[in-house]
Amino acid sequence: MSDSLYIHRDISLLEFNKRVLAEAERDNNRLLDRLKFLAIVASNTEEFFMVRMAALKKQHTISQQNEELLDELRTRYRALVDEQYRMFADISKKMSDEGITLYTDYSSALRSIEQLESFFMQDVLPVLTPISIGPTHPFPHLVSGRMYLVVSLRAENGRTDKIEKTTVSFIEVPSKIFGRFMCPEKNVFVPLEFLIMHFVPAIYNGYIVQSIVPIHFTRDADLSIEEENVTDLLSELETSIKRMHTRNVVRCMYTGGLSEQVASLLTKKTMLNFEDMYELPCILLLQDCMELYSKIDRSDLKNQCSEPFYPHIFKTKDIFSRIADRQIVLYHPFHSYRPVVEFLEIAADDPGVLAIKQTLYRSNTDSGVINALIRAAENGKHVSVVVELKARFDERRNIEWAKKLEEAGAHVVYGLAGLKTHAKCLLVVRKEKKGIVKYVHMATGNYNERTAELYCDVSFFTAEPSYGADASMLFNLLTGFSYPTEWHVCAAAPFTLRARLLQYIRREADYAAKGMTAHIILKMNSLEDKEIVDTLYEASKAGVRIDLIVRGICILRPGLPGISETITVNSIIGSFLEHARIYFFHNGGNPEYYCASADCMTRNLDRRIELMFPVTDKDGTELLREILALQADDRENRWKLHSDGSYKKISPDKKNDSFRTIAVMLAKREPQKNTAKQLSGKKKGGKS
Amino acid sequence: MNKKRSGAIAAIIDIGSHSVKMTIAQGEQTRMTVLEDAWVPVAVGTDTFEKGAVSNTTLAELITILSRFKSLAESYDVKDMSVFATTGIREASNSDIVIERIRLETGLEVRLLDAIEEASILYSGAERSVGGLIKDSKNPALILSLGGGSTQTIIRRFGKVTASDSHSIGTMKMADYLQQQPKILHALFEKNAGRFLLPLSILNASYRIGTLVIINDDIQAYLKTKKVKKHTSGVYVCDSGDFISFAKDILAGYLATSDVSATCVSAFLTGAAVMNVSQADKVLIPDISLSKAYLSTILLGRHGGAALFEKIIKNSAQSLCKKYGSNLEHAERVAGFSEVIFNSLKDHYSLSRNDRLYLETAALLHNVGYFIGSSDHHKHTAHIIENSEIAGLSRKEMQIIAHIARYHTKSAPKSTHPEFMRLDAADRVTVTRVASFLRIADKLDTLSKPVVDSIRCVFDGENTVTLQISMKKNAYEMFDMVASDVRKNADMFTGFFGLELQIERLV
Numbered sequence A: 001m002s003d004s005l006y007i008h009r010d011i012s013l014l015e016f017n018k019r020v021l022a023e024a025e026r027d028n029n030r031l032l033d034r035l036k037f038l039a040i041v042a043s044n045t046e047e048f049f050m051v052r053m054a055a056l057k058k059q060h061t062i063s064q065q066n067e068e069l070l071d072e073l074r075t076r077y078r079a080l081v082d083e084q085y086r087m088f089a090d091i092s093k094k095m096s097d098e099g100i101t102l103y104t105d106y107s108s109a110l111r112s113i114e115q116l117e118s119f120f121m122q123d124v125l126p127v128l129t130p131i132s133i134g135p136t137h138p139f140p141h142l143v144s145g146r147m148y149l150v151v152s153l154r155a156e157n158g159r160t161d162k163i164e165k166t167t168v169s170f171i172e173v174p175s176k177i178f179g180r181f182m183c184p185e186k187n188v189f190v191p192l193e194f195l196i197m198h199f200v201p202a203i204y205n206g207y208i209v210q211s212i213v214p215i216h217f218t219r220d221a222d223l224s225i226e227e228e229n230v231t232d233l234l235s236e237l238e239t240s241i242k243r244m245h246t247r248n249v250v251r252c253m254y255t256g257g258l259s260e261q262v263a264s265l266l267t268k269k270t271m272l273n274f275e276d277m278y279e280l281p282c283i284l285l286l287q288d289c290m291e292l293y294s295k296i297d298r299s300d301l302k303n304q305c306s307e308p309f310y311p312h313i314f315k316t317k318d319i320f321s322r323i324a325d326r327q328i329v330l331y332h333p334f335h336s337y338r339p340v341v342e343f344l345e346i347a348a349d350d351p352g353v354l355a356i357k358q359t360l361y362r363s364n365t366d367s368g369v370i371n372a373l374i375r376a377a378e379n380g381k382h383v384s385v386v387v388e389l390k391a392r393f394d395e396r397r398n399i400e401w402a403k404k405l406e407e408a409g410a411h412v413v414y415g416l417a418g419l420k421t422h423a424k425c426l427l428v429v430r431k432e433k434k435g436i437v438k439y440v441h442m443a444t445g446n447y448n449e450r451t452a453e454l455y456c457d458v459s460f461f462t463a464e465p466s467y468g469a470d471a472s473m474l475f476n477l478l479t480g481f482s483y484p485t486e487w488h489v490c491a492a493a494p495f496t497l498r499a500r501l502l503q504y505i506r507r508e509a510d511y512a513a514k515g516m517t518a519h520i521i522l523k524m525n526s527l528e529d530k531e532i533v534d535t536l537y538e539a540s541k542a543g544v545r546i547d548l549i550v551r552g553i554c555i556l557r558p559g560l561p562g563i564s565e566t567i568t569v570n571s572i573i574g575s576f577l578e579h580a581r582i583y584f585f586h587n588g589g590n591p592e593y594y595c596a597s598a599d600c601m602t603r604n605l606d607r608r609i610e611l612m613f614p615v616t617d618k619d620g621t622e623l624l625r626e627i628l629a630l631q632a633d634d635r636e637n638r639w640k641l642h643s644d645g646s647y648k649k650i651s652p653d654k655k656n657d658s659f660r661t662i663a664v665m666l667a668k669r670e671p672q673k674n675t676a677k678q679l680s681g682k683k684k685g686g687k688s
Numbered sequence B: 001m002n003k004k005r006s007g008a009i010a011a012i013i014d015i016g017s018h019s020v021k022m023t024i025a026q027g028e029q030t031r032m033t034v035l036e037d038a039w040v041p042v043a044v045g046t047d048t049f050e051k052g053a054v055s056n057t058t059l060a061e062l063i064t065i066l067s068r069f070k071s072l073a074e075s076y077d078v079k080d081m082s083v084f085a086t087t088g089i090r091e092a093s094n095s096d097i098v099i100e101r102i103r104l105e106t107g108l109e110v111r112l113l114d115a116i117e118e119a120s121i122l123y124s125g126a127e128r129s130v131g132g133l134i135k136d137s138k139n140p141a142l143i144l145s146l147g148g149g150s151t152q153t154i155i156r157r158f159g160k161v162t163a164s165d166s167h168s169i170g171t172m173k174m175a176d177y178l179q180q181q182p183k184i185l186h187a188l189f190e191k192n193a194g195r196f197l198l199p200l201s202i203l204n205a206s207y208r209i210g211t212l213v214i215i216n217d218d219i220q221a222y223l224k225t226k227k228v229k230k231h232t233s234g235v236y237v238c239d240s241g242d243f244i245s246f247a248k249d250i251l252a253g254y255l256a257t258s259d260v261s262a263t264c265v266s267a268f269l270t271g272a273a274v275m276n277v278s279q280a281d282k283v284l285i286p287d288i289s290l291s292k293a294y295l296s297t298i299l300l301g302r303h304g305g306a307a308l309f310e311k312i313i314k315n316s317a318q319s320l321c322k323k324y325g326s327n328l329e330h331a332e333r334v335a336g337f338s339e340v341i342f343n344s345l346k347d348h349y350s351l352s353r354n355d356r357l358y359l360e361t362a363a364l365l366h367n368v369g370y371f372i373g374s375s376d377h378h379k380h381t382a383h384i385i386e387n388s389e390i391a392g393l394s395r396k397e398m399q400i401i402a403h404i405a406r407y408h409t410k411s412a413p414k415s416t417h418p419e420f421m422r423l424d425a426a427d428r429v430t431v432t433r434v435a436s437f438l439r440i441a442d443k444l445d446t447l448s449k450p451v452v453d454s455i456r457c458v459f460d461g462e463n464t465v466t467l468q469i470s471m472k473k474n475a476y477e478m479f480d481m482v483a484s485d486v487r488k489n490a491d492m493f494t495g496f497f498g499l500e501l502q503i504e505r506l507v
Helices: A009-023 A031-063 A067-097 A106-115 A117-127 A192-203 A233-242 A260-270 A286-295 A319-325 A338-349 A368-378 A395-408 A465-478 A497-513 A530-541 A602-606 A618-632 A658-668 B044-051 B056-074 B095-106 B115-133 B171-179 B182-202 B217-225 B240-257 B262-278 B290-300 B305-323 B328-346 B353-365 B377-386 B395-406 B425-443 B476-489 B491-497
Strands: A147-155 A168-172 A188-191 A207-219 A249-255 A277-280 A328-332 A353-360 A382-387 A411-413 A424-432 A435-443 A455-462 A491-493 A519-524 A545-550 A567-572 A581-585 A592-596 A608-615 A638-641 A647-649 B009-015 B019-028 B031-041 B080-085 B110-112 B141-146 B151-157 B160-167 B211-215 B235-239 B282-286 B452-459 B464-471 B500-505
Touching: A009 A031, A009 A067, A009 A647, A031 A067, A031 A207, A031 A249, A031 A286, A067 A277, A106 A117, A106 A188, A106 A192, A117 A192, A147 A192, A147 A260, A188 A192, A192 A207, A207 A260, A249 A260, A260 A277, A319 A338, A319 A435, A328 A618, A338 A353, A338 A368, A338 A424, A338 A435, A338 A455, A353 A368, A353 A465, A368 A382, A368 A395, A382 A395, A382 A465, A395 A411, A424 A465, A435 A465, A435 B019, A435 B031, A465 A608, A465 B031, A491 A497, A491 A602, A497 A519, A497 A530, A497 A581, A497 A602, A497 A608, A519 A618, A530 A545, A530 A567, A545 A618, A567 A618, A581 A618, A592 A618, A602 A608, A608 A618, A618 A658, B009 B056, B009 B290, B019 B056, B019 B290, B031 B056, B031 B290, B044 B056, B044 B171, B056 B080, B056 B095, B080 B095, B080 B290, B095 B110, B115 B141, B115 B151, B115 B160, B115 B211, B115 B235, B115 B282, B115 B290, B141 B182, B141 B262, B151 B182, B160 B182, B160 B305, B171 B182, B171 B262, B182 B262, B211 B262, B217 B262, B217 B282, B235 B240, B240 B262, B240 B282, B305 B328, B305 B353, B328 B353, B328 B425, B328 B452, B328 B464, B353 B377, B353 B395, B353 B425, B377 B395, B395 B425, B425 B476, B425 B491, B464 B476, B476 B491, B476 B500, B491 B500
Parallel strands: A249 A277, A353 A382, A382 A411, A519 A545, A545 A567, B009 B080, B080 B110, B141 B211, B211 B282, B464 B500
Antiparallel strands: A147 A168, A147 A207, A207 A249, A328 A455, A353 A424, A424 A435, A435 A455, A491 A608, A519 A581, A567 A638, A581 A592, A592 A608, A638 A647, B009 B019, B019 B031, B141 B151, B151 B160, B235 B282, B452 B464
16 A cells, blocks of 8 residues: 555654644643643653654665655654744743743843852852863763753963863753752742853853853664673663763754854764754753642642542452452543552562562652562562563663562563563462462553553453463563463464454454444554554445544544545543553454553564453443543544544533543442542643 | 362473473362463474484573473472473483483472373373263274374274374474475375374274374464364364365475474374374364373373273273283183282272282283293283383383283292392382282182182281182082192282281182
């Protein structure tokens, strides 16, 4: 099939960020949440450059391909940034109207800066290290993601010393130590770089400071390690992270005032094109505005949230027998994540539990999950943890956890060479009177209590032996104990998942060809795999109704005559990050529901260890059915993808806000007193 | 192997010719639940069959895998763990070193499973899963266990094992045939098929069989990937046409793309060749493996309980008896008398069920040596038994039975008998103890016509055993002669148990 049948994945990704950016302008998001969405877009686009643009630029360097695409992406990105800063100006102004001053311009902040002089002298100045360039001082390796001030200098006339002279110096802005925004008085915020810009000339004795410009580099962040030849992945990855500051620079952002001479020095030394230099109208790194969200104590300016509620079914002294009774499905963040952590905590102390096995992709600091695993290991349980060291951007944190767990006596492994372990699975092996029982938790989201408050994900508990057998096989595979044999109920990538998805899509096409009802609903983060897309096109041609709920990248073009007329694509962007992968197949009237850790992306289906599990329990499937139905009816957060690749927002109707209707639906399934109070609130801000 | 209590967990590690497998399972009443089923490929067989010994690299790999398997078993708190190895290590010239290195580095004791024991375990497993599917007809069923390094065959007719055999050729060695021209390749597989079907010649003039049962991992795995439907009992059932066309497709696929393993191709071609030669109607492929079958015998006891298993052994022994033209009626009478005497002392001396099994088998076979010659027939008997196979008995057990049968007459065991002295001390005691019953029983039926109608044996609980003999009508006058023969041959019995034997005529 020709490329015109597909939307380019990177263009689709920037389109997604446009939709997130629209949240920053949405009336029903309160002011500080709007600021937060700006921060999210800044963070997402940083990642876009670190990974996608880096890859495309590498390809371009090698094969001279992608020239047009790179230009197109740069143009779209510039438009996005313009829009972002237009909104930032608007939000800053509105904050000012609310009595919150955020200085975005150095010259207007002078009075507040003066208030911070003693703080600067006592705390900040001692940690500053100017790095100057000169004949014996080469251009420094500037670390990706950090802000530097480029100071242009001229030696004062009449200096006769023989000390080496310099014209350019760099100073790192130590926002990791002090935070980005200083607060000289309540609700007044001054970016840290303004302070340094103001006071730092004093440290350059014998020089006249001609200009000081904040800059920020983004480097290629793809840590590809040739694992086949690596004996110790942990130390190899540590070394790679330490060398990250030497990777190719893919973007440079700066604010006005950068001289042509310095700009050309930067491009020359970083081998960067001028097209990848972005001049911004005011402060850099809007992702740091997330800090303001937590620093500003104004609940009236933040979206009100309904607290996650603790599911009634877990209010029991014997969590094991509850799980043994039936499959349990939870939908976070509406359902609290506590049951998952408590299940682990109980398992860690339960005398009957022999072994706990778990995958860890991303986890949070002070994680209850990891603490429970450590306790279990200390209690003499066999604890095996498959830590994915290569979880992008979390590599450093995962290395720390891996070491902690090893110290506690857990058996820590780093998955299979060449395949990232993305499956979310927890297996508790318990010796009971009747024999061994395997308790399984499988999920669409990471074992991360913090993101579980912001991401919509499915948690699934069961003690059915077939799931236990599949979980065992997964862990045996990941820990190098066994090659896979036959999966009982689950499908795993890169072994059977792709084939199973294709099989189910084709099965619907067969039903449609026979004139029977055929319907597919796939809800995921990204749809990027061409084989899946082509098979969906074929199914559409056969007459299958296909409803896709794809939050992010979607390369499928819906509504193409004769190709995808029966396909709709919607994207839901709102209070929480849509993260659950739920796959529904009508199956001739015997509906099947699956949840998965995998999106329909080639990397997930071919280069990662992923797990897809069926939900077969009546309550569980009903819950998933309702979630999908409520999202299909959403008229508040839903964007519809058109065949030209553009997204249009569905005309708003607050009654049909799926984040709210899902919360209400879940609450109705609980005994009333449990949630009445919690539902009186409205919404919570979250990452998109 | 005694059945464990319900809920007991056991682990088996099977070091095969091309992979190491571990199964952890728990017994639940009459069924077994598999908790872990792990496997990792290791080329033990390639080393042994090509170079004669297991290489250091392979051994290191093997030790790593075994350590991991041990750790996995420990996570289930497994107390009952067995490790066995088959041809791949059994035939390696450095098998002792391999076993010792494994013991030192992992603490695991590897037991070398002999071919006959392998066959008996597999038979037990096969009977459990396919027993009900084999239609009994005049054409027997052939159970073909195709391993990487060896092949076991069991002939089953009317629910009874009638013959078993082992061959030191498996799918790994046969994979070499795949380099030949198609015509030669098929001829080589058919030649092997003929070898596997040879025991049928004692049952019928042709090689014809009704059902072929194939136990082979590669075939099972292939059928799984092809989503071939299983019978409700969890067994793949194919008619001969389907199976042969599978084999053709696999060979074509292998020659074109090599996307299936050579051992899988040779397993299918062997099955197809056996079907061609034997004209079997259908093939059954049970989802069993040596390790699962072994585990089920540990957790659930041998299929159908010990009684059924003993019956299978008895059937095999009867077939062997007939094969060597021995007088089965006499053998069965001797077996019956032996049992009566044995039972009288069984409780007092805590005699085991195995003792009784050995005694019965030896009784059925004690005269097969006449096939070679009447002079020293007891020694010929021992030779034939030692070199035969009975499904359900290990090589070592066959040696014990051979010696029991050898000492049914003539000299009692002596330290000057080198074959006897090569047995372990415990086995020598077993032979002496069990043969002492047989020597008495045999003398109750030495005449051309049976004269003893029945016997009773009464032990007073202290020092006297009274053998009460009921003579057949018209044979009362023979009592004294019989009693005299029995007394002469009771030397081992009285010597071993320190009992006095009184003989009375029961009127």
